[in-house]
Amino acid sequence: MYIPKHFESTELSKQVEIIKKNPLGTLFSSEAGRLGFFRWNYPSNEDDPDFDMCASHIPFVFGEFDSGEYKLIAHLARKNQQVEMLERVQKCLVVFQSVDSYISPAWYPMKKKTHKFVPTWDFAAVHVYGKPKIIRDDKDWLINMLSTLTDQEEEKRPEGEIYEEKWSVSDAPDSYIDAMLKNIVGLEIDITHIQSKFKFDQNKSQVNVEGVVENLLKEVGGEKGQEMAHLVKDNYPGSL
Incomplete structure (x- = not known):
């Protein structure tokens, strides 16, 4: 990922916060590098010229272990063609992205004086690299993973009389869960390294950043505007 120095973030706590708030990641894997002239030795689909590249959009849980290891855990549909690819490759990439917004030059107060500004886009992106492991037919692992993922997201829901009760895996009949488990496989990714780009106008003057914050709240508004601000x-890098 291209990361100018002023947009680089190496703080694990900030990276994990983006993942936990935005758990729907894009899982990428590819066999292009190892196929080369020998691609006919591997399964192919003549109708798909990009059969050696694959991406899936799935929710993840970021796991921190006492051993100091970090993992991503998730599940995939058993029929997803990426499952077999992940069993053959030694590495994969998962991309997470924060809430994002177009930034208008009109929001910069200094624009009125110099007019030397152009539009940009503010966002955070976290790239997680690691070694994938597909887990088949391990009921206890799958139940634990589904419970952890469900609890992670149910905890974000509001509580109170006007809201529906929070749901847990145990609410569903055992026979139904057993039937559903037959359609999925588990995924565990041993994280090797993380890159992240936090692009939020850090290279702009304070007066212009204050203008961005003001207009995110005013024009974008709502939860998105508040989160972006x-x-x-x-x-x-300074205090606003």
Whole structure:
């Protein structure tokens, strides 16, 4: 990933926060590098010229272990063609992205004086690299993974009389869960390294960043505007 120095973030806590708030990651894997002239030795689909590349969009849980290891855990449909590819390759990439927003030059107060500004886009992207492991027919592992993922997301839901009760895997009949488990496989990724780009106008002057924050709250508004404003303020090298 191209990361200018002023947009680079190496803080694990910030990277994990993006993953936990935005757990739907894009899982990439490819066999292009190892196939080369010998690609006919591997399964192919003549109708798909990019059969040696694959991506799936699935929710993940970031796991921290006492051993100091970090993992991503998830599940895939058993019929997903990427499953067999992941069993053959030694590495994969998962991309997570924060809430994002177009940034108008009109939001920069200094624009009125110099007009030397162009539009940009603010966002955070976290790239997680690791070694994939497919887990088949391990009921206990799958149940634990599904419970952990469900609890992670149910905890984000509001509580109170006007809201539906929070759901847990144990709410569903055992026979139904057993039937559903037959359609999925588990995925565990041993993380080797993480890259992240937090692009939130850190290279702009304070007066212009204050203008961005003001207009994110005013024009974008709602939860998205508030979250974007928080990210811009939190990542600015000075105090706003």
